[in-house]
Amino acid sequence: MRVHGLTSQALAALGISNTTEVVYNPDFDTLFQEETRPELEGYARGTLTQSGAIAVDTGIFTGRSPKDKYIVRDDTTRDTLWWNDVGNGKNDNQPLSQETWQALKDRCTAQLSGKRLFVIDAFCGANPDTRLSVRFVMEVAWQAHFVKNMFIRPDEAELASFKPDFVVMNAAQCTNPDWQAQGLHSENFVAFNLTERMQLIGGTWYGGEMKKGLFAIMNYLLPLKGIASMHCSANVGKAGDVAVFFGLSGTGKTTLSTDPDRQLIGDDEHGWDDDGVFNFEGGCYAKTINLSEKAEPEIYRAIRRDALLENVVVRADGSVDYADASKTENTRVSYPIEHIENIVQPVSKAGHAQRVIFLTADAFGVLPPVSRLTPEQTQYHFLSGFTAKLAGTERGVTQPTPTFSACFGAAFLTLHPTQYSDVLVKRMEAAGAKAYLVNTGWNGSGKRISLKDTRAIINAILAGELDDVATVTLPVFNLQMPATLAQVDDAILDPRRSWPDEAAWHEAAQGLAQRFVTNFEKYTDNDAGKELVQAGPQL
Ligand SMILES: Nc1ncnc2c1ncn2[C@@H]1O[C@H](COP(=O)(O)OP(=O)(O)O)[C@@H](O)[C@H]1O
Ligand SMILES: C=C(OP(=O)(O)O)C(=O)O
Numbered sequence: 396m397r398v399h400g401l402t403s404q405a406l407a408a409l410g411i412s413n414t415t416e417v418v419y420n421p422d423f424d425t426l427f428q429e430e431t432r433p434e435l436e437g438y439a440r441g442t443l444t445q446s447g448a449i450a451v452d453t454g455i456f457t458g459r460s461p462k463d464k465y466i467v468r469d470d471t472t473r474d475t476l477w478w479n480d481v482g483n484g485k486n487d488n489q490p491l492s493q494e495t496w497q498a499l500k501d502r503c504t505a506q507l508s509g510k511r512l513f514v515i516d517a518f519c520g521a522n523p524d525t526r527l528s529v530r531f532v533m534e535v536a537w538q539a540h541f542v543k544n545m546f547i548r549p550d551e552a553e554l555a556s557f558k559p560d561f562v563v564m565n566a567a568q569c570t571n572p573d574w575q576a577q578g579l580h581s582e583n584f585v586a587f588n589l590t591e592r593m594q595l596i597g598g599t600w601y602g603g604e605m606k607k608g609l610f611a612i613m614n615y616l617l618p619l620k621g622i623a624s625m626h627c628s629a630n631v632g633k634a635g636d637v638a639v640f641f642g643l644s645g646t647g648k649t650t651l652s653t654d655p656d657r658q659l660i661g662d663d664e665h666g667w668d669d670d671g672v673f674n675f676e677g678g679c680y681a682k683t684i685n686l687s688e689k690a691e692p693e694i695y696r697a698i699r700r701d702a703l704l705e706n707v708v709v710r711a712d713g714s715v716d717y718a719d720a721s722k723t724e725n726t727r728v729s730y731p732i733e734h735i736e737n738i739v740q741p742v743s744k745a746g747h748a749q750r751v752i753f754l755t756a757d758a759f760g761v762l763p764p765v766s767r768l769t770p771e772q773t774q775y776h777f778l779s780g781f782t783a784k785l786a787g788t789e790r791g792v793t794q795p796t797p798t799f800s801a802c803f804g805a806a807f808l809t810l811h812p813t814q815y816s817d818v819l820v821k822r823m824e825a826a827g828a829k830a831y832l833v834n835t836g837w838n839g840s841g842k843r844i845s846l847k848d849t850r851a852i853i854n855a856i857l858a859g860e861l862d863d864v865a866t867v868t869l870p871v872f873n874l875q876m877p878a879t880l881a882q883v884d885d886a887i888l889d890p891r892r893s894w895p896d897e898a899a900w901h902e903a904a905q906g907l908a909q910r911f912v913t914n915f916e917k918y919t920d921n922d923a924g925k926e927l928v929q930a931g932p933q934l
């Protein structure tokens with residue numbers, strides 16, 4: 396049978412048999428109809444909200460599940476991939492045998508066989524020479540909607556010649572009963588095979604596994620070609636000045652890059668090649684907890700028809716209670732990037748970055764709201780990736796938890812962290828880019844730095860104000876903090892002033908410095924790493 400341009404034979408080639416119907420690359424209106432069909436049950440069914448956006452619940456999983464993530468260890472990956480059982484750095488890349496992979500694949504194809512399926516063909520990566528053509532296969536309409544929002548939507552001509560070079564089989568509705576005998580973490584699985592170029596998903600409905608899963612694949616392929624692959628948002632000012640904002644989940648990438656005065660390139664995943672910075676995605680995935688139109692008007696207004704809300708509480712009248720975290724702290728919305736007014740069109744790309752901002756959410760209140768980094772400090776802090784895991788984005792994380800997440804995205808790295816810093820440093824040197832460390836977390840009195848203050852700080856950085864301002868050196872960390880900024884209250888710039896007294900800050904700073912030193916030991920098995928230690932905090 397041939398429906399909407401894709402044959403069930405194409406699925407049979409993947410091992411999915413007896414497909415009753417293929418809903419191929421449905422448009423948004425079709426997805427709207429599909430995800431609100433009255434006969435849908437459980438998590439499959441979406442609810443229409445007042446704004447026109449559909450709201451869904453993602454089930455048991457309302458965040459990623461890194462402990463259920465596996466990658467097949469074979470000739471392709473054995474010597475290149477950053478494994479969690481090789482070397483001295485812990486990470487989330489657990490090896491999987493070919494045999495277990497095959498068993499998981501059989502489960503997925505069995506689950507997806509004999510069904511009416513959704514297939515979305517989309518690109519990951521804005522540049523034809525480095526993009527992945529990805530085919531997503533799933534049973535659930537809103538999961539198809541999610542990837543349609545998040546990945547780059549091909550035009551008619553691109554679809555006509557679309558040849559998938561990566562396949563995602565999302566069998567969220569099946570689990571793996573054999574997990575114990577196979578030595579896996581649970582009945583849920585998120586598995587990758589770089590040789591077959593395929594991802595398998597079982598047990599978890601959370602769409603972030605597909606989004607961040609493909610990011611992990613780009614993180615493997617691009618640095619090996621000398622292209623930076625970055626967990627960052629990016630935007631470009633009127634003068635063509637490009638800024639990138641690195642940061643772990645919840646540190647402000649999406650919020651701070653969505654700036655009415657600057658064109659958005661993308662909110663989460665980018666590459667940096669010889670031509671400049673380019674988006675991997677075609678949509679944004681914003682946090683909605685405590686969202687207000689006043690504080691984040693562009694994101695608030697992006698939530699309309701075709702946007703997809705996750706795990707929010709919808710009132711009887713169809714309005715959304717963004718303050719309600721009863722399902723999860725990690726409430727979300729995905730929307731096509733065109734829902735933001737000021738974006739780079741038609742392709743999400745721009746020139747080389749001039750400013751590189753590291754967003755960190757320091758739960759200890761030690762780091763200053765903003766500091767200027769030397770090239771050595773840039774490398775040191777990039778490799779350290781100090782921040783906090785915020786509640787909800789990973790299973791089991793319920794309060795801000797200090798962490799060192801290499802390259803501000805350790806969970807998505809598939810190569811050793813130094814491979815990302817090497818490429819980034821080269822790109823930054825060639826572009827003459829400057830780096831800044833911005834703390835969007837807490838100060839010494841336990842208060843989160845306000846979004847208003849952080850926005851003013853970002854504006855100051857982007858206006859070049861930080862580059863020739865008089866600075867004060869923060870002891871222990873040797874960070875250069877501006878003494879004053881035009882639009883920011885001077886009193887907040889020095890973190891010591893937010894503590895009862897300087898001694899209290901000093902004690903906390905020593906504690907954090909010790910954590911930095913211990914964490915960085917894993918990089919000191921060579922001369923380059925040893926040298927970088929001087930750029931970090933000194934005990
Ligand atoms: N000072 C601040 N800077 C940035 N975001 C802040 C700040 N204070 C509170 N927030 C909130 O923190 C969250 C940041 O989330 P988001 O921008 O989606 O992070 P990311 O894209 O890095 O995952 C938003 O909900 C935002 O409203
Ligand atoms: C989607 C995620 O990331 P971010 O919050 O950085 O957008 C995630 O970590 O699952």
Ligand SMILES: [Mn+2]
Nearest residue numbers: 648649663680
């Ligand atoms: Mn984000």
